[in-house]
Amino acid sequence: MSLIPEKERRLVAEDLAAELSRPVKLLMFTQEFECDFCKETRQLVEELADLSDQLTLEVYDFIADEDVVKQYNIDKIPAIVILDEEGNDAGIRFYGIPAGYEFASLLEAIKLVGNGNLRLSASTLDMVKTIQEPVHIQVFVTPTCPYCPRAVVLAHELAYASPWITADMVEATEFPHLSMKYQVMGVPRTIINEKVHIEGAVPEQVLMPQLMQALTNGRN
Incomplete structure (x- = not known):
């Protein structure tokens, strides 16, 4: 069953199409015997990545991919890291599933990296x-x-x-x-x-x- 409802998928796809001016890469960290919410988190980012050609997803194993885990200082899972088109780390992390109201936080982070529009004073x-x-x-x-x-x-x-x-x-x-x-x-x-x-x-x-x-x- 889809975690992003069909009606919301259309809205998200339109939002990403309008807001992303450059590619964004999502890194998702899980493990072979998936932790609580790891499976759902992976499914969520997979569905999200399918909604925009500007989004790519790489999934890493918390145990097997030790070098990548150390590179991004991941100390718990599920985890999501957001990179720009050149692979630069924006310092943005999600630990745990960004569901419910936090799905909006994930979208905002993706759009921020994908267009660079800061709203800070x-x-x-x-x-x-x-x-x-x-x-x-x-x-x-x-x-x-x-x-x-x-x-x-x-x-x-x-x-x-x-x-x-x-x-x-x-x-x-x-x-x-x-x-x-x-x-x-x-x-x-x-x-x-x-x-x-x-x-x-x-x-x-x-x-x-x-x-x-x-x-x-x-x-x-």
Whole structure:
């Protein structure tokens, strides 16, 4: 059974045709004996890749393809990485199935890499340009959370804007050990460099000072 309904397939295909000006590559990480939601995640990205000639999909085994796993620092599955047409890593990650409301986050990430249209403010971009050390953003979500995509899209835009930033969508119910570690009681919950925790889908003018503070704290 298709995971993307026929009516939605047409809408997604039209959206991608209008928005993608250059090719995008999806890397999906699973394993031979597929984990919970690995099969569904693979099916979802396979169906999605079929909707646009600009999309290609490569599927890797988390165990067998060790070199690729290390190259992209994949530490859990299912995982999705998005690359541009030249194979450059945009720092955008999805851990867990991007289903429900998070399907929109996946589409937005693909369109971002496929057209480069950032919606970040000039002041945010100025701050991002000053970053010269690694930043790891994790946004914990659930598929039924209508506010979560805003937090995920913002994190992914920041990752796209800076080679120093990596931003992960993490589906909280699929990784309960991480949800417990980071005390995820509600979603979205954003974790920056293991130090700063942000509740809710905050705008960039709220997120950025806390991100910069996380870097300052990391130096102390």
